[in-house]
Amino acid sequence: MSKFERIKRFWSVLNSPTRHFSLAFLTFGGFIAGVIFWGGFNTALELTNTETFCISCHEMNDNVYQELKATVHYTNRSGVRATCPDCHVPHDWTNKIARKMAASKEVWGTVFGTINTREKFQDKRLELASHEWSRFKANDSLECRNCHEYDYMDITVQSPRASDQHQRLLASGEKTCIDCHKGIAHELPNMAGVEGWK
Amino acid sequence: MSAAKHIGCSAVKVSLLAACIATLFVSFVGADPIATLRGSEIGISMPAPPMANQSDETLKRVRSYPEQPPTIPHKITGYQIDRNANQCLSCHSRIAVAQSQAPMVSVTHFMDRDGQVLGSVTPRRYFCTQCHVPQLKVKPLVENTFVDVDTVIGKDK
Numbered sequence: 001m002s003k004f005e006r007i008k009r010f011w012s013v014l015n016s017p018t019r020h021f022s023l024a025f026l027t028f029g030g031f032i033a034g035v036i037f038w039g040g041f042n043t044a045l046e047l048t049n050t051e052t053f054c055i056s057c058h059e060m061n062d063n064v065y066q067e068l069k070a071t072v073h074y075t076n077r078s079g080v081r082a083t084c085p086d087c088h089v090p091h092d093w094t095n096k097i098a099r100k101m102a103a104s105k106e107v108w109g110t111v112f113g114t115i116n117t118r119e120k121f122q123d124k125r126l127e128l129a130s131h132e133w134s135r136f137k138a139n140d141s142l143e144c145r146n147c148h149e150y151d152y153m154d155i156t157v158q159s160p161r162a163s164d165q166h167q168r169l170l171a172s173g174e175k176t177c178i179d180c181h182k183g184i185a186h187e188l189p190n191m192a193g194v195e196g197w198k
Numbered sequence: 199m200s201a202a203k204h205i206g207c208s209a210v211k212v213s214l215l216a217a218c219i220a221t222l223f224v225s226f227v228g229a230d231p232i233a234t235l236r237g238s239e240i241g242i243s244m245p246a247p248p249m250a251n252q253s254d255e256t257l258k259r260v261r262s263y264p265e266q267p268p269t270i271p272h273k274i275t276g277y278q279i280d281r282n283a284n285q286c287l288s289c290h291s292r293i294a295v296a297q298s299q300a301p302m303v304s305v306t307h308f309m310d311r312d313g314q315v316l317g318s319v320t321p322r323r324y325f326c327t328q329c330h331v332p333q334l335k336v337k338p339l340v341e342n343t344f345v346d347v348d349t350v351i352g353k354d355k
Contacts, residue, residue: 160256180288197287
């Protein structure tokens, strides 16, 4: 059998598999292949959704991760902590996939060294932070609320100033978490010109 | 004249010597209360005392004297005060107080060193924690003999 004939035969099997395989085999085989593909896809997706993956790039490890380590979201009295994707990747599937597609820009960034020095990172910090602030603003601080939901806050054990502001501004929906709680996990960029600052 | 001066000098020397001996004696015996603060011989590291939490009562405190910078009645752990951002001012600035209901920084903070009032907090007053500090609930290491001005002038009698 010549090489050409072999390709031709392969194509005819691919073109009309029911002529060569039974319907039961194809159905069952398709199901198994589907399970493997879907499982593999999700496993790979979840692998990119870990802190270890995020800080495998030095841009994340040397800048934002080091800053996070000093904050309450990394170390605190009860030992519950947030990892990068807890705040930066939406938890529900559709939004997660959308964010993952948007994150391909970050792969571009790391390949071309957009922020590969501390100075470049500092220069771009306001822009990068602004993206996150507008994302939080748009989804009503959804990633905060995965853990900190107003309905379950006991305002009586909050300090008087926190209790007052949460009741006055958060409960009414006038403000969302990120409006006041900027810079809680990473250093702030130059805030001149940012609404509510200076 | 010179003899009298000479006698005066030796009297000073003798009394200085006595003071030195007394000091040495006292420090050897350990009667000085300050010497016990460290709790160990020099050269031996003692375990650090546990860190106290910053108090978070939010209620204003009495100032010990009128010019005292008011102490911070809430936690400021992790607050960023640098050339990029001042987290204190995000509540205490002139603009922010309507929303935060926090006390506005006083007008003295808007004055430059010539007393000219500027439009915003002057650079020399920018670093809040140079004067304003949070408080910790701890036992004072040494007794504080501070007397309030009202007590001094007998106003509160």
